[in-house]
Amino acid sequence: MRVVLGLLLLACCGGLVSSADIINPDSANTFHVLSGSNPGGWVLTGSANPNPILNMTIGTTYYISIDYSNTAHPFGLNTNGATTGGPALVVGDYGLVVNGTSPCTGSATAGFVSTAAAPFCVLAFTPNATTPQLYYHCTVHQNMVGAFQLNAAAAAGNATTAAPTTGAPTTGAPTTPAPAGNGTTTPPTTAAPANSISPDATNTFHVTGAVANNAGWIFTSGGATFTNPTLNIAYGKTYTFSIEFPTSIHPFGLSTSATNTAVSDLGLKNAVNGSTCGVDTNTGGFTTTTTCSLTFTPPANTPQPLYYHCAFHSAMVGQIVVSGLPKSSGFALVPGFAALFAVIAGLFAQ
Incomplete structure (x- = not known):
């Protein structure tokens, strides 16, 4: 992956x-x-650029007011954000309806048109848990297209079940319990971080959603959900990131910074034998319109700390802790002395 900062890519079929x-x-x-x-493209209030991404929360009703006469540009929804290809012009019925007696012509499957004078056409839309990644489209012009960002409803919070411990407090500095009757001492234990997870039995992390308002990644582990958890992995093993929701506007990548959203080539790649992710050419992050899989095998020079990031949203970040990384000896010859030691070693060898 090469990081190229610039314009936003809504990655999907064809790009x-x-x-x-x-x-x-x-x-x-x-x-x-x-x-x-x-x-x-489409011009909307609140956007400096055409075709903005519309931020929505699942379960909430939103209204789209077409505040001009759009007879040449019928407005509809589909699941294809491509700017070329006939299928991009076919819109479907995903729950976009005329709001009350609003003066609209057309339909969800043909595209809606507003009248020439106020009051204009107002459409209602309530995304639900089964709503796919959607795009709004002109049914005539393929490059008049923008995305919906569908966020999960308010997160229930991070799972906080601490790892079980024996004979030691779960907070504060580790302590050593009094010796048992046989003279042995129980080793000190400390509580695992509450928002820390390990992969499942197949070495897979399941990325299942995004918190509302781009406030974090949602991971699922052991039947519980976690927001931006710390991921525990080990050197020498290969891990899979299963991206299980559309991430067209949440490119997934790795970074050495907890605050900078720029992602880097740190060994994250498409799964060889799994569904592959698209690549956002402007950020280098991985995206999908459905689901996809990525693999990561931490190399010996894996930087620490290491973070997973959304390439656009700074709050969507979590740490990756790699255990067992090789350690350097801490001894290095000062430049110039290496040759001297080699000569001395040669003299003793004669």
Whole structure:
């Protein structure tokens, strides 16, 4: 992966490149479409660039107000964000409906059109848990397309079950219990971090969602959910990251910084025998419109600390702790002395 900072790539079948912003609805949960043009794209309130990403939470009803006469650009939804290819123009019925008696013509499967004068067409949309990764489209012009970011409802919080311990407190400095009757001493123990997980039996970490408002990654482990957990791995083993939700706007990568979202080539790669992820050419992060798998085998020079990151959202970050990394001897010859030692060693060998 090569990090190339720049415009946002909405990666999917064929790829969609757009200098897109992520915008929230107004106080009435409404997104306002101000205009649209080919090849310029859709213009919405709150975005400095065309075709912005619309930020939504599953289970909440949103409204899309088409605030101009869009007879040349019918508005609809589909699961293909590509800017080329006939299927990109086919919109489907994903729950986009006319709000009340709003003056709209068309349909969910043909695209909606607003009248020439106010009041304009207002559409309602309530994403649910089964809603796929969606894009809004002009049914005529393929480059008039933007993405929906569907966030999970408010997270329940991190699992906080501490690892079981015997004879030692779970907080504070480790202590040594009094010797038992046979004279042996129980080794000191400390509690495992509450938000720390290990892979499953197949050495897999399951990345299952994103917290609302891009506040973190959601991992599932042992039937519990964790937000941005610390991942425990070991040197010399291969691990799989199973990305189990659409990540077109959450490119997944590795970094040596907890605050900088730039991801680097640190050995994360597509699974050889598994479903492969797309690559965001602007950030180097991995994306998928459905699910995909990545593998990571920590090399001997794995930097510590190491972090997994979303390449766009700084709050979507967690640490990776690698145990068993080879340690250097700590002894190095000062430049110039190596040759001297070699000569002396040669004299003794004669």
